[in-house]
Amino acid sequence: MRGVVFGWMALTVLAMGCGEPEESAGTRGDDILALTGDADAGSAIYASNCSVCHSADGTGSTGPSLLGESLDGETIAIILNGEDAMPAFGDALSDQDIADLLAWLDANVFE
DSSP states (O other): OHHHHHHHHHHHHHHHOSSSOOOOSHHHHHHHHHSOOOHHHHHHHHHHHTHHHHOTTSSOSSSOOOTTOOOSHHHHHHHHHOBTTBOOOTTTSOHHHHHHHHHHHHHHTOO
């Protein structure tokens, strides 16, 4: 019986995953979308955090082109959590910073 209980507990832990859960865009994404972004402020954020990989105009260099992307939950999740070689910015940027960045991207890069 002890083995069965231990086995069940081990499976439960494995099903829950290891370590901290990765932040989704979920609630924080909704909070960010509810903010009014300032594209002028977003320009400076993009220049200092994004342009080195995505180029000044978003056409891409070491990172992919952002042209044709759209403002959605997936985009916010990638900014927050990173993806592939892109680092996560969820701890480095405030919700307002991300809203400003998205306003600049929406006005200048996204379709």
